[in-house]
Amino acid sequence: MTTRKGSISVKTNDIFPIIKKWLYSEHDIFIRELVSNACDAITKRSTLARSEGHETPAGKVSILLNKEAKTITISDNGLGMNESEVEKYIAQLAFSGAEEFVQKMKTMGNNTAKDEIIGKFGLGFYSAFMVAAKVEVESLSMQPGSKPTKWTCLGDTEYEFSESTKSEVGTTITLHIAEDSLDFLDKWKFNETLTRYCSFMPYPIGLMDLSNKEATEEIINETTPLWKKDPTTLKDEDYKEFYRKMFPMDPEPLFWLHLNVDHPFTLQGVLFFPKLNQSKPIQENGIQLYSKQVFVSDSVKNIVPDFLGLLKGAIDSVDIPLNVSRSSLQGDPNIKKISNYIIKKVSESLKKLFNSDRERYEKAWEDIGLFVKYGCMQDEKFDEVMRKFVLFKNTDGKLVTLEDYQASVPEAYKEKLKDKYVYFEKNLSDESLRKQLQAEGIQVLETDQYIDPHFMQHCEMKKVGEQTFKFASIDSEIENLLEATDTHADDIKIKDFFKQVLVGDNKEKEMTLDVDVKSLKNASSSAYFKVDEQMKRFQQMTKSMGNSAFSMPVKKTLVVNPRNTLIKNALKIWEKGEKKELAEKIVHHVQDLASLSSEGLTSEDKEKFVSRSQSLVQELSQFIV
C-alpha cells in the first residue's frame, strides 16, 4: 500500500471555521487535549499489558517545538493504533464528536455554550485543528504483528493514509502550525500553557525547543502530586513545599487537610487554609479542579460551597461531570455528596485542631474566623460541629468559645445570665460599662459590626441540639445585672429634670431620645446610652449590608445614674433655680459624655461640646480663684 484516501462521514463540513470562531480565546486547550490523550494511551497500554502478564516500558510523553519547520510534535509510548483504529477513533469518532459539539453550540446559543463547554473536556483530538493547518498522526499499535500507519488531514473532511516508518510502539502527532498561531512555537508561551494544564499529569512530559541548539529536554511535571501520596508518609514540610509551588506569592499556609475517598465517589485532594492578607480582598478561585491529574478548571463554584471559597489547593475527581451545563451540575447527586464530604472534612479538621492544639487554632482565628462564622450560617452540618468552636475576644483579651463564656460567669450571676451572652460592640459600646462588669468578674464578648450581628441572629434563631442562645448588648443588659435595689425619691425628679432639658416640647426629639434613671452599683459613671436590643440588631444588620436607605432614626435612651455625684449636684443646682443655665449645661455635658464613651459625637455636637467645656471650665475657675 502506498496511500489511501478517505472521507469523514460528518454532515457538517464547516466544523473547522465554526470552532475556530467560537473558541478563539481558548485555542491553547489543544495542548491539554493532546497531552492527556497521550497519557491515557500510556495507561491503557500498561493496563492491557499487565492483564496479559507483560511488562511495559516506563511511560513518557515528549514534545518537540520546531520553529523552523513550524511544527509541534507530541509523541507517546502508549498503546498506539493500527490503521483501522486511527480511522475509527480519530477520523470518525473525533470528528463526529466535534460535529456534536458544534450542534450543541448552535442550539445553546453563543455565550452560554461557550462558557459551559470551554475549559472542559469534549473537543478532544479535533482541537488540534484550532492551531494547525495540517495534522499528521503516525502510530504503531502494541498488538503483535501490527504495521505502522500515517494519517494526514488538513482539517476538512478529506484525509489520507500512507506508509510510516515508525518503529516504536506509540503515537506521534505532528501539528503543522497555521500562520495565525505561530506564537505557540515560542517556548515560553507554550510552556506556560503546558504547565498550567499538565503540571501534575501522571507520566513525565519532556519539552524540547529545537530552535535552541544547546537546549536539552526539560521534564515539566510532577507525576505524583501530593494529593496522590499516602498522607502517613508526608511531613509538614512536604505540604508547605507543595503550597509554595502552587502559590509562590503566598505566605505559608496556616494548616491543611488531605482528602481521600473511594466510595461512593472518588476524590483526592489537598486543601489549604491560607494566611489572609487583610489589605487584599479574598482571592477566590484558589482551588484547582483536576480530573485524573489533568487540570480542568480553577472555578469550583457549585462543587465547593461559597464559604469555603477562601481555601486553596487542588481536588482531583473523575466523578465531577466536566461536560455538562452548570445548572445540571447543581442537581448532580455526586456533586452534592462531594460538597458535603468536603464540608465535613473541613469541620472535622478544625475540630481536631482545636482539641489538639488550641494555641495554633487561636492564632489562626484572625484568618479563619470570618469563614467559620459564615459557614455556620450557610451550612447546617457545619454549624452543628463548628458553633462550639467559634471564638470571641473577651474583656481580658482572651479568645473564648461560647461554652467558655458560660463557664466564666461568676456564681452570683449564673441565674441572671443563663444561656445569655453579653456582647460589647467594638468601637461603639460604652467602655465604662465594660469596666463595671469587669469589676464584678463578668466578661463580655467583643463583636464586630460586619458578620457578628448576623451570626448572633443566626444562633438565636437556630438551636444546636437542645441548646438555645441569647445575645444581649452590654447597655441593655447592665441594669439587669448591676442595678442597685434601693430606689431614691429623687429618681423621678432627676428623670423629669433631664427630660425637660434634653427633650422639652420638641416632638421630633421625643422620637429619638428618652430618659431613664437606673442606679447602678458603681457610682462613677454618670449616664450611658441604651438602645432597644431589637432596634439595635436591625440597625446593625442594615449597616453591615451597607444599606443606607434604611437609616431610620433609632430611639436611644439616656440612662442616668442617680448615685453619681455630678447628677446629684446638677439636680440641686436646678432646684435652687439661680443657675438654671449651669444645670442645663451639665445635663448636655452628661449626654455628650455618654455619646463619647460609646459611638462618639457628630461633628456638630463635637463643636458644641468643646465650647461648652470651655465655658464650664471658666465658670469652675471662678470658684477657685
Ligand SMILES: Nc1ncnc2c1ncn2[C@@H]1O[C@H](COP(=O)(O)OP(=O)(O)OP(=O)(O)O)[C@@H](O)[C@H]1O
Ligand atoms: N495518543 C493517542 N494514542 C492512542 N489513541 C489515541 C491517542 N489520541 C487519541 N486516541 C484515540 O482517539 C480517540 C478520540 O480521541 P479524542 O481526544 O477526540 O476523544 P477522547 O479522548 O475519547 O475523549 P475526550 O477528549 O473528550 O475526553 C480516543 O478515545 C483514543 O481511542
